Amino acid sequence: MSLRLSTVILPHRRWHEGGKILWERAEELGFNAGYTYDHLSWRSFRNRSWFGALPTLTAASTVTQRMRLGTLVTTPNFRHPVSLAKELISLDDVSQGRFTLGVGSGGTGFDATALGQEPWSPRERADRYAEFVLLLDLLLRQDTATGTSYDGSFYSASEVRNIPGCVQRPRLPFAVAAAGPRGIELAARYGQAWVTTGDMKLYENGTPEQSIQALRKQIETLSASCKNLGRNPDGIERILLTGFTPDRSIPLQSLDAFVDFAGRHAQLGFTEIVIHWPIPDSYFAADERVFERIATESLAQLDCDLRSVVP
DSSP: OOOEEEEEOOSOSOGGGTHHHHHHHHHHHTOSEEEEOOOSOOGGGTTSOOOOHHHHHHHHHHSOSSSEEEEEEEOTTSOOHHHHHHHHHHHHHHTTSOEEEEEOOOOSSGGGTTTSOOOOOHHHHHHHHHHHHHHHHHHHHOOSTTOEEEEOSSOEEEEEOOTTOOSSSSSOOEEEEOOSHHHHHHHHHHOSEEEEOOOGGGTTTOOHHHHHHHHHHHHHHHHHHHHHTTOOGGGSEEEEEOSSSTTTTSTTTOHHHHHHHHHHHHHHTOOEEEEEOOOTTSTTOOOHHHHHHHHHHHHHHSOHHHHHTOO
């Protein structure tokens, strides 16, 4: 597997006032994929413009031709598998099979209580996540006239018909986000890709070296989980969503800094690195000129020996 470079474009701009241009430009720059967050709002954007992920990605699919599109990530916080599956099948159809579902357990912020529910315990959140992914897998694989029925602890479905099913077969790919053993096992079982942001315990006071060690352990856990399930670990993509490791501000400071960062993580076995599109006056502020140089020049500058060891 060769290293790929992708980007996250947050849905904070009106489509006809700059939003559309960002997605078109992302494809022009050669990104492998364009993702967006599937939140109702996010951190410092709580009181700023913020649009829905799935409509945004549907619009993006009509102004791009090559680039893959996806969520990083969709969660159970305010989604139900039955209604979500129908929207995903539609998005996969409009994009002509270019959609990837990034799926995660969800955080404990605004999204977690926006529907009026009490905050879930860590155990309940993990249990819901596992059932959420299981049912989505069933719904997206089965497109028969008999429909899909399921009666779980948290979610149910009764003769749900998703005809004609996904363009991508047997269903659109899942990129399953996880950092701990239970979530990583879920990625090994259902994912065509695994997503990580690193070890969040190191976010404030960790070092880049500690982050590398933590990521190495996560990859070892993924490999062990795949083998336990009889799956070849090399058959699952490994995606690093940047911006949340101890050295989060360094990679976008210069082309050389990013090449060094990407090379070290490619050596670990990552196959895709995702960087955030710069947003002035925000957590993701960065020099757009540097960002575009990274998009167009970084992969070519990575040492061939480093790229050759990527699974």
